Amino acid sequence: MSGAAISEKQKQDYAKIVKQFKPAQRIWRNIFWAFIVGGFICLIGQFFINIFLSQGLSTKEANSAASSTLIFIAALLTGLGVYDEISRFGGAGGIVPITGFANSMVAPAMEYRAEGLIFGVGAKLFTIAGPVLVWGIFTAWAAAILYYFFK
Amino acid sequence: MDYLLAFVVGGSICMIGQLLIDLTSYKFTSAHVLVTFVTAGAVISALGFYQPLVDLAGAGATVPLSGFGHLLAQGAINGATQKGIMGAFTGGVTAAAAGITAAVVFGYFAALIFKPRG
Amino acid sequence: MTAPQKIGMQTIAFQSPPVIISTGSVVGSREGDGPLAGTFDKVVADTYYGEKTWEKAEQRMMFDSMKKALQKANLQENDIDFMLAGDLLNQIISSTFTARSLGIPFLGLYGACSTMYESLAVGAMMIGGGFADRVLAGTSSHYCTAERQYRFPVEQGTQRPMTAQWTVTGAGSMILAKEGSGPVITHATIGRVIDMGQGDSQDMGAAMAPAAADTIARHFMDTGRTPEDYDLIITGDLATYGKRLTEELLKQKGYDISKRYTDCGILIYSGSQDVHAGGSGCGCSAVVTCGYLMELLNSERYRRILGIGTGALLSSCSLQQGETVPGIGHAVVIESLKERK
The missing domain is CATH 3.40.47.40 (Stage V sporulation protein AD)
Incomplete structure (x- = not known):
């Protein structure tokens, strides 16, 4: 007769079987393409920086302008349904650059459009951007406070 | 040369992200990756190690989201050293304002114009 | 009583x-x-x-x-x-x-x-x-x-x-x-909710396989039947890796189903469709059963099928709170009995 509860031992035994049957992840393939795709996006970024520098912008301004341009392109590609294919293929190569950040804002906002402009688009723009800004702004603030008191 | 450096350094930073995903057997989602990079970027920047990377690789260091963390951290630190406590509050977001605004504006328009294709 | x-x-x-x-x-x-x-x-x-x-x-x-x-x-x-x-x-x-x-x-x-x-x-x-x-x-x-x-x-x-x-x-x-022509449902085995401690939302096959195996073994015990009594044993959406786990778990319980066993999630897509392990979702077992399996039964290519619908009982909330993923399997025996009055 099988009892109702499952013991920890049974769970551990099963975990072993699962591990044994789990397919090998394609780590080398994934890392290789993350490098290529991510590198390529940065290369495009460099291309824009150089253009803006040649227009007489300062380094800081050129960086900002290039980032904004990349964000625009990523929003467009997300809307056209292309960006998710880039990340599916390139993994972190599509996620880590600022274009991945833009994609993570546009994708949920687009999908929840049917739920209205406030709770749909407005709130969902920040599903992932929210945590990113919270952590980024908090870390930067904490670093600045430490600088102020100890330098 | 600056293109090659941007490619190699940017690609390498993305490889670290990929390792985070693969080595946690995908428990690390894209949200985890982005938060980790922005935080790590801000911390490394505060320790003074990110600016040299930017000087070396340009877009290779500024385009990955760790560059966004660097921007926030440098803005806040410069604000604090120049304007005191209030600068720590205003500096970070001010420095990153262009990126944040671009993402909100373009994101908003994209959400209105496009319909997800599925 | x-x-x-x-x-x-x-x-x-x-x-x-x-x-x-x-x-x-x-x-x-x-x-x-x-x-x-x-x-x-x-x-x-x-x-x-x-x-x-x-x-x-x-x-x-x-x-x-x-x-x-x-x-x-x-x-x-x-x-x-x-x-x-x-x-x-x-x-x-x-x-x-x-x-x-x-x-x-x-x-x-x-x-x-x-x-x-x-x-x-x-x-x-x-x-x-x-x-x-x-x-x-x-x-x-x-x-x-x-x-x-x-x-x-x-x-x-x-x-x-x-x-x-x-x-x-x-x-x-x-x-x-109650009456009419078509395949008939002769048995149903209601599954228990089984949780073997699997928590990976990207590996549902591993979460559901123990429940499927439990229900299948229970069905054989309750009915006194063996895998050989069926032309086909088919689970709902365990896909490639869940299927292998189910086979292994049943082997441990003393049943070898490998010769007559497949999964709806494997049948519905071809290998070239980039679906990774295979299909899932309510629709997976539903359309395969309503379409393909009915065709097999109606044409009498198969006389008796044991189908097991499998479910992963998680919600996005339970997942976020770090809960493991419980599974369930319900088995139904479908027979083609054309000569039946």
Whole structure:
């Protein structure tokens, strides 16, 4: 007769079987393409920086302008349904650059459009951007406070 | 040369992200990756190690989201050293304002114009 | 005081087996590109199915599959006593909104992806117990609605591990009746909720396999049958890796099913469709059973099938709070008995 509860031992035994049957992840393939795709996006970024520098912008301004341009392109590609294919293929190569950040804002906002402009688009723009800004702004603030008191 | 450096350094930073995903057997989602990079970027920047990377690789260091963390951290630190406590509050977001605004504006328009294709 | 139609611990043996008189199946384009395309009633190319949202599209698919089943049996809505349905969306809106349109007395079910088999088991009991003459049972799922609810919006760039499955876009419905011609439901084994401590939302096969194996073994014990008594044993949506785990777990329990065993999630797509481990979702077992398996039974290529609907009983909330993923499996025996009066 099988009892109702499952013991920890049974769970551990099963975990072993699962591990044994789990397919090998394609780590080398994934890392290789993350490098290529991510590198390529940065290369495009460099291309824009150089253009803006040649227009007489300062380094800081050129960086900002290039980032904004990349964000625009990523929003467009997300809307056209292309960006998710880039990340599916390139993994972190599509996620880590600022274009991945833009994609993570546009994708949920687009999908929840049917739920209205406030709770749909407005709130969902920040599903992932929210945590990113919270952590980024908090870390930067904490670093600045430490600088102020100890330098 | 600056293109090659941007490619190699940017690609390498993305490889670290990929390792985070693969080595946690995908428990690390894209949200985890982005938060980790922005935080790590801000911390490394505060320790003074990110600016040299930017000087070396340009877009290779500024385009990955760790560059966004660097921007926030440098803005806040410069604000604090120049304007005191209030600068720590205003500096970070001010420095990153262009990126944040671009993402909100373009994101908003994209959400209105496009319909997800599925 | 033992129930006359119950045998063993979890199994019901129907004294007068209910008949599956009609089925309806509607699928999306990816399923329509798969190897079973010819067995479905309708393939819809547009993920929106002409509606404004994917949720509405899923609803319309379920509605169409039920209409199709009614039409094939030459029946009207008021010929049906009860409707049983469930789906994956919060508060099973695809089912309740379809029931709103059909106007048939309705009971909502939730068994995650096992819902087709759950509704078959419950519907067969209603008929076998003398509470209904005709029952309409069905379920649906949609890749885009499920993906957004459980994981990420579909346009968001993410990478999927090899164990990840692809939610089937499709709806399947069946009409069960006391009398008529068609395959019959002879047994149903109701599963237990089993949690072996698996918590990976990208590896549902591993979470559900223990429940499937438990129900299959229990079915053999309750009925005294062996794997050899069946032409085919088929699970709902364990896909490639879950299937191997189920085989292994049953081997440990002393049953070798490998020669006659497959999974709906493996059959529905071909290897070249980039779906990783295979199909999943309510629609997976529903359309394969309503389409492909019915064809096999009606043509008498198979005489007796043991189907096990499998479900992963998680919610996005339970997952976020770090809970493990419990699974369930409901088994139903379907026989083709053409000569039966």
